[in-house]
Amino acid sequence: MHKIRPFTKLTTVILPLGLLQACSFSDSSISISESIGSSSESSIGSVASSGSSVSSEAASLSKEKKAYRDDVANLTYSVAGSSMTARDFPNALARTAGQFKISNWSQEKATFYGIGKGLKRAGIPKENIARQAFLANVLTANKDALSYIQSGYSH
Amino acid sequence: MTLLNSRRLAACLALALALVSHPTTGVETPAESLEFLYIDANTGGSSGGHTAVKLGDTVYHFQNDEGYTRISREHWKRFRFIYNDVDNRNIHSAHIALRAEDLQRIRDRLSLLFITQNRQVDYLTALERDEAVLDALQSGEPIEVSGIGFFEQRSHESAAYSDLRGGFESTHYPGFINAERRRLRRQLEMLRYRPHAATADLHSDQYPDYLPTFSEEIEDLHAHWFALTAIDKGWPLKNGSLIEAGQLSRRHEKQWLAAYHDQLKAAIIQTLASPYPGSGRSLLLSLARYQAISLSLSSGKRLVLDILSSSFPPSREGLTEEEKPLLRQLITQLQTTLHGLVTRESQHPEPDEANYHQIEVAASELKEAKAGLAQERRLSFAQTEGPPRGAGHAVILNHAMSARQFQTANTAARLRTEQFLQKMQATYRYQLITHNCVTELVSAVNSSFEHADESNALGGHLGPGANQGYIPFRFFELVRRHYRVTGVETLPSYRNQRLTQLTRQDTDWVAIARESNTLTSDIYRPLSGDSAFLMFTENAFWTRPLLGTLNFGYGLAATAAGLFTAPVDEGLLLKEGLFGLLFSVPELGFWNIRKGSFNEMSLGGHSEPN
Known part of the structure; x- marks a missing residue:
């Protein structure tokens, strides 16, 4: 194990020179490795228990799905009360889902759990969820949308 | 795209092994x-x-x-x-x-x-694309459209679509698909470029609400028209776009796939009935997967989309003898991964797109790796961001804008891009x-x-x-x-890990001496970009100025030699020599920056952290 050497005045003088090349992108994109990486990671713990209720499912997502849910929650938190329209919010969801290789956000429960979580954070009362104009198309995209959102709101 | 050359191949293997065993x-x-x-x-x-x-x-x-x-x-x-x-x-x-x-x-x-920033960057990319799409429309050149590359545009009466077509028309009215196709075609061909109003100042923490750009609208309209036409005409998947990834022998595997099939059907009908901006790409992907699963269920074989085939042609570079064992190792790893994913898939109580996609990726990469070994060529892997793209090209007519209007539109598009870039x-x-x-x-x-x-x-x-x-x-x-x-x-x-392994085994002074410099090191192989240097100074503090002096001399020699070789090596050695000098200077003052780096070949499956 290595230990960081204490900072010294000398290095303060030398280092700004090196800073000229700091913070650059690393050219190390390797598709197959990523795919193998995701293959070996995302399935771990992603098996939801069979027959579990909607509410317990919302609390027991896989690590990957939780990350997706949280991005959706932060998106929802950001746009709740903004000028985002019902027509455009699905587009925002699709872009967020795409980051996680999900193409059908409306078939993914974590989407709705995330919306619920974001609405709660934004201070929208639970009973007003269905009245949020920007959610109009989301609520019709999946027959269970509202119950999933409410479940996400509660966790 | 990432062209998987020998270096990358080894790196892939290194990371694959590292990911599994880190x-x-x-x-x-x-x-x-x-x-x-x-x-x-x-x-x-x-x-x-x-x-x-x-x-x-x-x-x-x-x-x-x-x-x-x-x-x-x-x-x-x-x-x-x-x-x-x-x-x-x-x-x-x-x-x-x-x-x-x-x-x-x-x-x-x-x-x-x-x-938030990703959305802003996407918007900038789309604005930049407006200019290219306007040029293509004006000159009648094809434009790239995601999703259409999965399909063969020939009437086939694919059985996979019959229930989809019936289901869709029954929820609307007979002839709806054709009417909708005509409407979309008209809208597509009559679309005019309208520059968006200048966006307000950007905020790093407020997800922006941007209207679709011209190129996004074009691509989306075409994708929806294409999807309806594919359903109507029964356009099959492109020849060679499916991979057989084993038999569907177990009942629960078939049930899982049937459930995912139903889920895709619901998503397709929903998206066609209520399209949203940007939905065309996912619609076509769903349609392609829907057809792949239909064929799987009818044939009893697991058929998945080859998500690499539509992206890039096979590499023409040959495989070296040194690379073959690495490739075989990679194939074994991919086979294990694929088997594991298939097993896990059916354990999911409900269809899961992420898992299904991982099977597509593993099967596609396995196919490419096997082909590479059989044909003794290097591998081509597409770097995919987001879901599979299935990019294809289409010539799209535009009857709405005159040559002059195209010119005006292009100027406006360029201005709009520049303004947004400045805001970024x-x-x-x-x-x-x-x-x-x-x-x-x-x-x-x-x-x-x-x-x-x-x-x-x-x-x-x-x-x-x-x-x-x-x-x-x-x-x-x-x-x-x-x-x-x-x-x-x-x-x-990496180098420090390997050094630790060496010294852990024994205090082998010969090995330590061998690894102290770049000429005799087994671990490190000099790489372009590392700068010309002789001695490693990272772990030598008190002797660093002395070693730095040697490195300075070595850099000086490389620079001198580089002056002579410049006409034949395009100045590569000269550049390495000059950087060698530059990075030796901090070493004279007890400071180390240069450590050498590794590429895929030099890592070569040896990555065993700690």
Whole structure:
């Protein structure tokens, strides 16, 4: 194990020179490795228990799905009360889902759990969820949308 | 695209093995942790060191992306592979003790900044594409449309679509598909470019609401028209676009696929009935998968889309004898991965797109790897971001704009792009001292808290760039002094790991002497970009100026030789020599930047951290 050497005045003088090349992108994109990486990671713990209720499912997502849910929650938190329209919010969801290789956000429960979580954070009362104009198309995209959102709101 | 040459092949293997077997170290603590990371300097684009923050297995960091600071999010394993192994840099980690709710605040804040900036970057890309699409429309050149590359445009009466067609028309009226196709075609051909009003100032923490750009509208309309036409005419999947990934022998496997089939059908009908901006791409992907699963269920074989075939042609570069065993190892790894994924898929009680996609990826890469071995050629793997693209090309007519209007539109599109780029640069400007990877990270973390509560959360306050904190390693020192640090650890770089293995086995002075320089080292092979140097100085403090002097002399010799070889090597040796001189100077003053780096071949499956 290595230990960081204490900072010294000398290095303060030398280092700004090196800073000229700091913070650059690393050219190390390797598709197959990523795919193998995701293959070996995302399935771990992603098996939801069979027959579990909607509410317990919302609390027991896989690590990957939780990350997706949280991005959706932060998106929802950001746009709740903004000028985002019902027509455009699905587009925002699709872009967020795409980051996680999900193409059908409306078939993914974590989407709705995330919306619920974001609405709660934004201070929208639970009973007003269905009245949020920007959610109009989301609520019709999946027959269970509202119950999933409410479940996400509660966790 | 990533062309998988011999170096990459070995790296892939290295990472594949590393990902599977990366042992847990002290730094890989449970998900609920916050760590500030300092990554040692090295030559090239990293001579100032780097800083990142790790939350569980996610790493956020800021990078200079052509003049503006871009937030990146990566999985810890990938981050570690790149910085620890390929870049050969020690990663130092300071663990911070904080409450779960404070950790969540930071996590949420960084996620919001990330998705917001990604949307802005996407918008900039789309604006840039407007110009290219306008040019193509005017000249009758084809434009790229995602999703259409999966299909063969010939009438086939694919049985897979009959129930979809029936289902769709029954919810509307007979002839609806044709009527809708005509409407979309008209709309597509009569679309005019209308420049968006200038956007207001950008905010880094407010997800923006942008209207679809002209190119996005064109692509979307075409994709929807294409989907309806494919359903109507029964367009099959392109020849060779399916891979057989085993038999569907078990009942629950078939049930799982049938359930996913139904889910895709619902999604297709829903998207066609209520399209939203940007839905065309996912619609076509769903349609392609729908057809693949229909064929799977009818044939009893697991058929998945080859997500690589439509992207790039096979490589023409030959495979060396040295690469063949690596490729065989990779194939074995991929077979294991695919088998594991198929097994796990059917364990999911409900269809799961992410798992299905992983099977597509593994099957596609396995097919390509086997083909590469059989044909003794290197591999081509497409770098896919987001779901499979299935990109194809289409010539789209435009009857709405005259040549003059096209010209006006192009000028407006260029202006609009420039304006937006300026806003991006103003909002996220990169500046050596005041806005770099460290200052932006500190600002981002601090902005997670209101009323300067970060002092309570983290144990202290650090202002962006204060006390020379704009220098990565100085910032790390400040973190250790001011935050509530519970432990500091170092993950050694690849070369240091290998050296530790050598000395652990025995105090083999011959081996140590051999590894002290670049001429005799077994671990390190000189690489372009590392600069010309003779002696490793990273682990030699008191003798560093002496070794630096040797390196300076070596750089001088390389520079002199480079003057002679410049006409034949395009100045490569000269450049390495000059950089060799430059990076020797800090060594004369006891400071080390240069450590050498590794590429895929030199890592070659030996990556065994700790």
